[in-house]
Amino acid sequence: MKDIIFLIGFMGTGKSTIAEYMRKNYGREAVEMDAVIEEREGMSVSRIFQEKGEAYFRELETKLLGELGGRKNLVVSCGGGVPLQDCNVELMRKNGTVVFLTAAPETIYKRVKNSHNRPLLEKNKNIPFIASLMEERRERYERAADVLTVTDGRSAEEICKEIVEKISQGIQKADACPGM
Numbered sequence: 001m002k003d004i005i006f007l008i009g010f011m012g013t014g015k016s017t018i019a020e021y022m023r024k025n026y027g028r029e030a031v032e033m034d035a036v037i038e039e040r041e042g043m044s045v046s047r048i049f050q051e052k053g054e055a056y057f058r059e060l061e062t063k064l065l066g067e068l069g070g071r072k073n074l075v076v077s078c079g080g081g082v083p084l085q086d087c088n089v090e091l092m093r094k095n096g097t098v099v100f101l102t103a104a105p106e107t108i109y110k111r112v113k114n115s116h117n118r119p120l121l122e123k124n125k126n127i128p129f130i131a132s133l134m135e136e137r138r139e140r141y142e143r144a145a146d147v148l149t150v151t152d153g154r155s156a157e158e159i160c161k162e163i164v165e166k167i168s169q170g171i172q173k174a175d176a177c178p179g180m
Ligand code: S3P
Pocket: 009, 010, 011, 012, 015, 034, 045, 078, 079, 080, 081, 082, 117, 118, 119, 120
């Protein structure tokens, strides 16, 4: 198994939860990209978007991904926008295995409705918006991924077991995208 597992997927697909579960139960070090960026900048993702703009945030994401390259035994919870840039996808695929977590828009809505640190959803917290942004991004997520795992209605334990099994069986590229 490669040294880094990169968890990608739309906001609210459970990337942080799965990274934390893997940290606790699989002895991997976990990196939550948004949290690292917030700590470095001394402000929330929402404020970075507001005060410095999205493009600045995207640069920070790419810089951080580049820094993770040589690390070992890591699971990285990527911000939902990370696979939108080709250079980020290249970095992830070079340095690790990319796991795409999916969930239906209805599931995402339930998971994010009480959160206020997702600037792209703040004024658009509804199922049609989530579905359309997800559809816009779907191909990029699919192309970046080595492995796809559906998260709707499943426990962190089930999801992690599936991820580890698929990675160790060397299952490559998922074509279909159920749950989206
Ligand atoms: C974003 C997802 C967020 C965060 C930022 C932008 C996106 O991370 O990086 O609000 O473009 O999808 P999560 O996917 O962890 O919510």
